[in-house]
Amino acid sequence: xxRRRGFTLVELLAVMALMTALAGFFVKLxxxxxxxxxxxxxxxxxxxxxFRLSDVMREDVHQAGTVTVQDGALVIRxxxxxxxxxxxxPEKSRLRRSAADSVVQAAWWPCRAARWTxxxxxxxxGRLELFFEGTGRVFTSVPLVIEAAGPRGNALAx
Amino acid sequence: xxxxxxxxxxxxxxxxxxxxxxxxxxFAAVVSRSNLEVRREAAAVQAxxxxxERIRARPEIVPSPGGMTxxxxxxxxxxxxxxxxxxxxxxxxxxRPDLRRVRLAANLKNDVGGDRQTVVDLIVRVxxxxx
Numbered sequence: 001x002x003r004r005r006g007f008t009l010v011e012l013l014a015v016m017a018l019m020t021a022l023a024g025f026f027v028k029l030x031x032x033x034x035x036x037x038x039x040x041x042x043x044x045x046x047x048x049x050x051f052r053l054s055d056v057m058r059e060d061v062h063q064a065g066t067v068t069v070q071d072g073a074l075v076i077r078x079x080x081x082x083x084x085x086x087x088x089x090p091e092k093s094r095l096r097r098s099a100a101d102s103v104v105q106a107a108w109w110p111c112r113a114a115r116w117t118x119x120x121x122x123x124x125x126g127r128l129e130l131f132f133e134g135t136g137r138v139f140t141s142v143p144l145v146i147e148a149a150g151p152r153g154n155a156l157a158x
Numbered sequence: 159x160x161x162x163x164x165x166x167x168x169x170x171x172x173x174x175x176x177x178x179x180x181x182x183x184x185f186a187a188v189v190s191r192s193n194l195e196v197r198r199e200a201a202a203v204q205a206x207x208x209x210x211e212r213i214r215a216r217p218e219i220v221p222s223p224g225g226m227t228x229x230x231x232x233x234x235x236x237x238x239x240x241x242x243x244x245x246x247x248x249x250x251x252x253x254r255p256d257l258r259r260v261r262l263a264a265n266l267k268n269d270v271g272g273d274r275q276t277v278v279d280l281i282v283r284v285x286x287x288x289x
Contacts, residue, residue: 040189143235144204148211
């Protein structure tokens with residue numbers, strides 16, 4: 001009986017098809033892992049940004065003389081006469097903080113919706129939706145509610 | 159001379175491959191869950207900060223000493239982070255009737271690792287009770 005010295009075409013094709021399927025699966029797995037990693041990174045950045053926005057806004061409100069809402073913007077008038085405004089730029093989907101002598105370097109946040117209310121006892125409330133959009137299908141958003149005690153709030157003991 | 163691979167060899171190869179794949183999927187799930195937990199913790203801290211600000215503006219919402227009050231979360235936060243609840247309790251200072259020691263607690267219900275609690279203590283000035 002003579003020995004075979006190679007593979008038949010069917011065997012070769014079957015092996016090639018199997019290898020292609022496996023390679024495709026691993027490439028897909030790699031792409032999904034990278035996309036997932038990017039999503040997690042965006043999510044962490046979004047959390048950082050939301051804390052930063054809360055801190056900056058609360059600090060502004062705590063130093064305020066008066067706080068009002070005008071044309072959907074939060075207007076904070078300081079005791080020294082300067083004004084800080086938080087307003088949504090709908091074209092660029094950004095919440096901007098404008099101040100004459102701003103010490104905050106990057107004074108905007110990726111935001112699609114912002115609604116402000118100021119109650120009669122001075123409590124300022126912001127309801128926002130922050131988001132980040134990466135490449136491809138990478139996207140994340142988070143609802144953010146910020147409350148800050150305005151000029152009349154001073155119940156915390158010093 | 160051998161002309162192929164044994165069934166046993168093929169099965170061992172497949173088992174090793176499956177083990178590697180399953181390990182990566184489990185690893186991804188664990189990391190994803192821990193990331194979700196971090197976000198829930200961050201939401202709990204935000205909710206506690208908001209409650210502290212609310213108390214600063216409205217000290218009348220502080221419960222009477224010894225009492226504990228459940229605090230309602232904004233609807234969008236409650237929907238986004240199910241299992242997150244807030245509570246507030248107060249204690250008196252013996253010699254300062256105008257002050258309360260207020261404890262704010264954010265409870266996170268966790269399916270796997272058990273429940274977790276983040277606590278903030280505040281000292282709040284309230285209206286002194288008239289004799």
